[in-house]
Amino acid sequence: MFEYIKFYFKQFKSSKFIRKGKCLQCGKCCRNILFYIGDEPVKDENQFEKMKQWDKRYYGFNISGKDENGALLFTCNKLCNDNKCGVYFMRGLVCRNYPKPASKFLINGGKPIEGCGFYFEPDKNFKSYLNKT
Ligand code: SF4
Ligand code: SF4
Numbered sequence: 712m713f714e715y716i717k718f719y720f721k722q723f724k725s726s727k728f729i730r731k732g733k734c735l736q737c738g739k740c741c742r743n744i745l746f747y748i749g750d751e752p753v754k755d756e757n758q759f760e761k762m763k764q765w766d767k768r769y770y771g772f773n774i775s776g777k778d779e780n781g782a783l784l785f786t787c788n789k790l791c792n793d794n795k796c797g798v799y800f801m802r803g804l805v806c807r808n809y810p811k812p813a814s815k816f817l818i819n820g821g822k823p824i825e826g827c828g829f830y831f832e833p834d835k836n837f838k839s840y841l842n843k844t
Contacts, residue, residue, distance in 0.1 A: 728812040728831040735828035738794030740809050742775055742786035743824055752782035759783065 746753045746762070746769075753759055756774060763769040772785040789797040796802055810823035812831055823829050 727834045729834050730810065730812070730829055730831055732827075732829040735826075736794055737826060737828075738790055739824050739826055741790040741794075741796065741806075742784070743778075744772065744785040744787065745778070745782055746772075746785060752780070754781050754783060756783070 746759075748758070748762075753762070754777075759769065759774065771788055773788055774783050775786040776784045778784055789802075791797045796806070810827065810829050810831075822831075
């Protein structure tokens with residue numbers, strides 16, 4: 712029992728990332744969106760057509776290109792020409808929280824999209840992490 716308490720206490724006390732910086736309103740995160748099925752990004756246009764049948768919300772996105780790994784990139788159709796969100800006050804939680812240090816995000820290098828005004832720093836420096844007993 713004590714081991715469980717110790718485990719969860721360590722989780723709670725473990726190093727975390729803090730988001731710093733600010734949004735530059737470049738709109739890059741709204742036009743370089745990846746969708747995943749399981750752990751795999753969507754790479755096939757037919758797959759995306761099927762996704763739209765499963766969930767009508769996918770109609771809100773258009774294919775705008777491919778990344779270096781062949782994954783499809785999507786642009787939200789609520790993005791305006793001035794790079795502002797057309798539904799800013801009604802935007803979803805994913806948009807409100809971007810960029811967020813979720814586990815997949817950190818495994819992929821913990822970096823927001825290139826040029827984003829946000830960045831992440833650990834809440835503790837490396838030395839204090841090593842000194843932890
Ligand atoms: S990529 Fe970063 S700076 Fe650009 S609009 Fe998105 S959150 Fe703002
Ligand atoms: S709803 Fe707004 S903030 Fe969210 S992806 Fe679309 S344009 Fe960007």
